[in-house]
Amino acid sequence: MPVIVVGAGCPLGKAVVEALQPHLREVRAFVADAAAPAGAALRAAGARVAIGDPADASHVAAAADGAFTAVLLADEAPSPGALRGWAEAVAEAGVTRSLWVGGAPDEGPPTPESAEVAAAGRPLGEVAAEVVALDDRAAL
Secondary structure, rough: OOEEEOOOOHHHHHHHHHHHHOOOOEEOOOOOOOOOOHHHHHOOOOOOEEOOOHHHEEEEEEHHHOOOOEEEEEEOOOHHHHHHHHHHHHHHOOOEEEEEEOOOOOOOOOOOEEEEOOOOOHHHHHHHHHHHHHOOOOOO
């Protein structure tokens, strides 16, 4: 099922995208600048790169349309308000499962399934593996 990774341009986002790809998922990497080295590397690795302004919830919603899971990297949000916007965006896009890496917003419309993944002080690969394991579950 399709997965979108919002904040995919950072090292943790890239690790999550790479961990999801071998599991035969359509992976969309949401980045602010596809021409930047991170966007180009993600595209070269086979991810579908969605370009948009992470501060604009409508961009996130458009990129998330049709995705089953949204992986949202809280540290990549341009502001605390952007996290609430992301929550609204993925709910509006019909995403079933949201995985908040590094923290979820205090408020915002929830998706039917949601989980948080702690990232602070953990190796990137370990965090990415937990995201994959949660996405593989039949239900959260």
